Amino acid sequence: MIFGIHAVMEAIQAGKEIDKIIVKREFQSELAKELFETLKERDIPLQRVPAERLNRLTRRNHQGVIAFTSAVAYHRLEDIIPFVYEQGKNPFIVLLDGVTDVRNFGAIARTCECAGVDAVVIPSKGSVSVNADAIKTSAGALHVLPVCKEKSIGQAIRFLRASGVKVIAAGERAADTYTAVDCNTPIAIVMGAEDSGVSVENLRICDHIVKIPQFGAIGSLNVSVASSILIYEVVRQRMADNT
Numbered sequence: 001m002i003f004g005i006h007a008v009m010e011a012i013q014a015g016k017e018i019d020k021i022i023v024k025r026e027f028q029s030e031l032a033k034e035l036f037e038t039l040k041e042r043d044i045p046l047q048r049v050p051a052e053r054l055n056r057l058t059r060r061n062h063q064g065v066i067a068f069t070s071a072v073a074y075h076r077l078e079d080i081i082p083f084v085y086e087q088g089k090n091p092f093i094v095l096l097d098g099v100t101d102v103r104n105f106g107a108i109a110r111t112c113e114c115a116g117v118d119a120v121v122i123p124s125k126g127s128v129s130v131n132a133d134a135i136k137t138s139a140g141a142l143h144v145l146p147v148c149k150e151k152s153i154g155q156a157i158r159f160l161r162a163s164g165v166k167v168i169a170a171g172e173r174a175a176d177t178y179t180a181v182d183c184n185t186p187i188a189i190v191m192g193a194e195d196s197g198v199s200v201e202n203l204r205i206c207d208h209i210v211k212i213p214q215f216g217a218i219g220s221l222n223v224s225v226a227s228s229i230l231i232y233e234v235v236r237q238r239m240a241d242n243t
Contacts, residue, residue, distance in 0.1 A: 002069060003054075003062035005031050012038055017070035019129040020045040024054055024064040035065065043124045043151050072130045075146040077156055080119045081163045091165055091186045092234060095121040097153045097202055098193035099223060102128050106137025107224035108191070113141035115231045121148045121156050153190065157205050160188050167206045169198045170226060172219075174211040181208050183234040184241045191227045194220065 002011050009031075012018060021039070023032070025048045039046055054062050077093075084091040094117050099105055105128040112120050122128060129149075135142045150156040157167050168181055169190040190206060192198035203209055212221060212229055221229075 001057065002067040003058055003060060003065065005035060005063045005065050008065050008067045009035055009038060011067060011069070012042065012044070017073055018042075018044050019068045019070050019131075020047060021065065021067045022047045022049050022054065023066075024049065024051040026051075027064045032064075045125045068129075070130050071132065071135055072142060072147060074149040075119060077119065077121060077148040077150055077159060080146055080148060081160070081165070084118050089118075090184070090238075091160075091163075091188070092117050093119055093121060093160065093165065093188040094227065094231065095153055095156055095167075095188060095190045096127065097123070097190055097198045098126060098196060099191065100126070100128055100193065101223075102131060102134040103137045104128075104194075104222070104224045106134040106139075106142065108227045109134070109138040109145055109147075110141045111224070111228045111231055113138070113145045115235050117145070117231065119146040119148050121150055121153070123153050123156075124149050124151055153199075154202050154205065157188075157190065157202060161205070161207065166208070168208045168210055168230070169203050169206040170211070170230060171197060171203060171209040172211055174209040176208065176210050178210040178212055178230050178233050181210055183237040187234055189227070189230050189234070191223055191230070194223050 002008050021044060054066055057066055081091055094112050109120055128134060130142050130147055160167055165186040165188050167188045167190060190198050190202060212226055
């Protein structure tokens with residue numbers, strides 16, 4: 001954590017990776033206006049909270065503002081894709097649309113690293129971030145797997161499609177099963193939140209929507225388990241193609 005308005009502004013201007021900033025609800029001053037203007041130029045989530053929440057986080061003089069820094073340096077998707085192509089590989093990307101549970105995120109990241117995924121993409125708002133719990137659950141995978149924090153998953157999908165990457169989304173009501181899509185191409189998999197899945201807006205702009213067949217009474221798989229199934233289908237197809 002970084003606390004105090006001057007320290008937070010200096011960290012932002014120095015280019016530190018900031019996951020989010022919380023300020024007390026009645027936070028108003030000339031310096032506050034300056035901070036808000038600075039944040040307009042950057043895609044850093046801001047949340048107003050009761051002063052008591054900030055006081056519980058630290059007993060030091062926070063001046064009504066606390067910033068949470070990321071445990072890793074985030075990458076840019078627009079840098080990752082050309083780099084993978086230059087290596088003569090087909091990009092393999094996983095996007096998380098609305099996943100908020102850090103343990104699921106860590107488990108997905110661990111699978112991604114083991115399966116050779118080139119990067120995992122999360123949105124800058126309404127999503128998990130790389131914290132200690134996520135890193136622990138990932139068994140350290142988040143220290144080596146590139147994580148891209150993009151303005152929105154929708155923008156990331158559009159960029160990937162424009163870059164020649166086929167985008168597949170998981171959806172319970174899809175007509176095709178996950179084995180029906182050819183994955184021996186540049187590929188990206190979009191996984192959604194457990195309660196709502198991939199957003200309707202993002203489903204509309206994906207190339208394919210696929211489902212995992214289910215025969216039990218429970219409504220859906222855990223998102224980390226579902227991610228593993230789809231990720232390793234890509235691995236299976238690519239290994240079969242190389243034999």
